[in-house]
Amino acid sequence: MRVETLLNKFSIKGINYNPNSGGKGLLSAEEQLALVGLCWHKSPVGWLVLFVEGLRDTKALKQLHIETRKEALGLMKSWRGVYPEKALTALCATAIAEVTQQSGQICPECNGSAIVVDKHRNRCKCQCCKSGRITWTQETRFAYFTQVLPVTYSRFKHYKEVLNQLVAWLIENRAVVVMVMEEQVESERGNSSEVI
Numbered sequence: 001m002r003v004e005t006l007l008n009k010f011s012i013k014g015i016n017y018n019p020n021s022g023g024k025g026l027l028s029a030e031e032q033l034a035l036v037g038l039c040w041h042k043s044p045v046g047w048l049v050l051f052v053e054g055l056r057d058t059k060a061l062k063q064l065h066i067e068t069r070k071e072a073l074g075l076m077k078s079w080r081g082v083y084p085e086k087a088l089t090a091l092c093a094t095a096i097a098e099v100t101q102q103s104g105q106i107c108p109e110c111n112g113s114a115i116v117v118d119k120h121r122n123r124c125k126c127q128c129c130k131s132g133r134i135t136w137t138q139e140t141r142f143a144y145f146t147q148v149l150p151v152t153y154s155r156f157k158h159y160k161e162v163l164n165q166l167v168a169w170l171i172e173n174r175a176v177v178v179m180v181m182e183e184q185v186e187s188e189r190g191n192s193s194e195v196i
C-alpha cells in the first residue's frame with residue numbers, strides 16, 4: 001500500500017494540525033496517532049520520514065534534519081581526518097532526499113510529466129528522466145550532495161560510506177512504521193470480519 005493511502009486511512013495530518021478550524025488546540029503527531037491506536041514512540045524517525053514522504057510536511061522535514069544530523073554526528077566519530085560542519089548538512093540532505101523520494105527526484109526538465117514540448121510544438125518523451133523521475137545513482141547522489149558541499153568525486157566517495165549508513169538507518173526506521181500501520185490495517189480488517 002502507498003504511504004499516502006496508509007496515512008489517509010488513519011487520517012494522519014502531520015506534525016501538528018488543527019482538528020477543527022474554529023478550535024484552538026493543535027493535535028501533536030503523538031496525539032493524532034494515539035487516537036487511531038498507533039504509537040509515535042515505535043519510531044519517531046520513521047514517522048518523520050513518512051510525514052515528509054507522504055504529506056510534504058515542512059515541520060517534519062526540519063525535525064527529521066535534526067534527528068538525522070545527530071545520527072550522522074555519531075557515525076562521523078570514526079571518521080579519520082577533518083571535515084566541515086557543512087558535510088553533515090550535505091549528508092543529511094542527500095540521505096533524506098533519497099529515502100523520502102525512493103523512486104527518484106521529480107525531473108526538473110518535464111516537472112515529472114515525462115513529456116516535453118519541442119521547438120515545433122510537438123509533444124515528445126522527456127530525454128532526461130524515467131517516467132518523470134530522476135532515479136538515484138552514484139551520479140545523482142553526488143550531484144545532490146555537491147549542491148551543499150561542492151567537493152570532488154573522489155572526496156565524495158569517502159563521505160559515501162557514511163551516506164550509505166544514514167540511508168540504511170532511515171529506511172529501517174521507515175520500515176518499522178510502515179509495518180506497524182499495515183499490521184493495524186490487517187487487525188482492523190480481522191475485527192470487522194468477526195462482526196459480520
Ligand SMILES: [Zn+2]
Nearest residue numbers: 107110126129
Ligand atoms: Zn523528465
